Amino acid sequence: MKELYVDLGERGYPIYIGQDLLARRDLVVSKIAGKQVMIVTNTTVGPLYLEKVKALFQGFDVDTVVLPDGEQYKNLDTLNLIFDALLAAKHSRKTTLVALGGGVIGDMTGFAAACYQRGVDFIQIPTTLLSQVDSSVGGKTGVNHARGKNMIGAFHQPKLVLIDTNTLNTLPQREISAGLAEVVKYGFIRSPAFLTWLNDEMGALRDLDPGALTHAIYTSCQCKASVVAEDEKEADVRAILNFGHTFGHAIETFMGYGNWLHGEAVGAGMAMALDLSMRHGWISLPEYEWSVDLIRKAGLPVFPPEEMTPEHFIELMSVDKKVLDGSLRLVLLMSLGFAEVTGKFNSDLLQQTLGKSDN
């Protein structure tokens, strides 16, 4: 087992990563302030792990709420089901919510915890690779709006993140790849050495080798924690975590939530950001090709959907949060392993990137 402490002063918390952690009562019990626990999961993860997690919290007053599974349910209506369950079972301000599932469950449970009686504790038990490396650090919670992803939310830190790598054994290969998109991202924005390691170990990761997974998750969380520590409220530095995401969000919105996995859209989005960085001469052609190949080896698409035109991108990116008083800002690489948020890109080159296709 590896442990990472996210140092945010009085809001700091530990992340535990390893095998068989769902049985480790000793790691969680001291983090529960009251007697009540509400486990929030979904119809896919519940049948697999709910009984195990209920046992983890034996001795507390445990209630559960099982939500429908899917990004399309990440909205205020589904959020209200959590509030319904909390109020029906008379949970007090001292309750602890437990998010058991992927990023959607984590984001909604965290947001429910941020808002229920104006803020209660919560614990993350992420069961997908994407949520393990992405949602464990940063405290971002929220839901989607019909007009844009993650438009409604809060910053709210968990008391503890428990990552049991065994839960990945039940995850479809396609979702492993989607998670690897964010893992690879950390290499691109912060660490050439991690990129090299990923290039060597991609096979082991896709085969779910526990040692390789633990290292990749630990390194990803550590990288994100260092970025977040520099800038907890995303005024500036933190925005580099959106590498590939502005293009990716446009792809997701265009395709309709849930048709492309988030990680798949980020894979193609990162390839586009790499392309634009290369067109500016900030990374070389060999670096670009090596990088795109790494994304491909993770099992991810490296081009947007064929039917998406540059006009689609421009339209969809204009409601993106990166619009700051009308000027689009993008996360681009200044060199391999070093990202920056910039509005200083050439719009003709952007058009070329948006117009590039698989053909």
Place this chain on the structure above:
Amino acid sequence: MKELYVDLGERGYPIYIGQDLLARRDLVVSKIAGKQVMIVTNTTVGPLYLEKVKALFQGFDVDTVVLPDGEQYKNLDTLNLIFDALLAAKHSRKTTLVALGGGVIGDMTGFAAACYQRGVDFIQIPTTLLSQVDSSVGGKTGVNHARGKNMIGAFHQPKLVLIDTNTLNTLPQREISAGLAEVVKYGFIRSPAFLTWLNDEMGALRDLDPGALTHAIYTSCQCKASVVAEDEKEADVRAILNFGHTFGHAIETFMGYGNWLHGEAVGAGMAMALDLSMRHGWISLPEYEWSVDLIRKAGLPVFPPEEMTPEHFIELMSVDKKVLDGSLRLVLLMSLGFAEVTGKFNSDLLQQTLGKSDN
């Protein structure tokens, strides 16, 4: 004009109180970070003051959203109308929301600001006496749930509160009285001197004398600010602000939101809390009678609805936020002008208080 600065470090902000402040562009302009402003109001206040407030923000990109009026609309569905408007007009993370209306508008607009893109600025322009003395300080925002009031929300501080006492000229007398409930409350929990002043000036206040109103609003905000400064997150001290509210919330829930005004329920609730304090011998019978008379002079009920039984109260108070691991805690007076949160009350005496009626 009087000015009060609420000192919360980097989240501190000024409250301006006086006549004709809706024309004072100089007070607001420096508080707007970006170019976009979204004024949120309702169908009652909008026709009276929206054009004036739009003029106040001339030169900015001003959008407006007009919500239905009433506590029954203080829910997630109405909140979503604010998000719809913000996204339809492509408001960025640098937007400023302006709450123009009473407590419902203030709470919902503040909560929308807390959640929109995980937090944007907002300005309060409260137009009811209740919201001027209650919502100006404390940063509490939120919406109701069918199972309980203010169960979903956030702490989010405004950049500025602008209180124009002229707006009270269009307020029904019944709502003036409801606002006076909170004014009187500050006397009960913190200041015997203010209680005496209120007893002398109650007539002037009900006649909307601008000088008396400005003093009462200023003193109320100052009192609340001093309580909140001691305990911004309501771990402990802040709960004394709920004097009369545990009983009051039960009355509101029993009657259905909107049938009794919040302040009316608080008036009766304070009388009940005074009754229970008197039964414990913490205040004397003459103090009790003088106090109840002050509530009555404010134009407020001093008994709960006849049809409410002690059993109704017990049932409805059990979902109240004051339930802490199963033990009810109440705000009671230890002497006139000094409140405490306590679980150490005699439950037989509570039963007597709950069973007391107008008959």
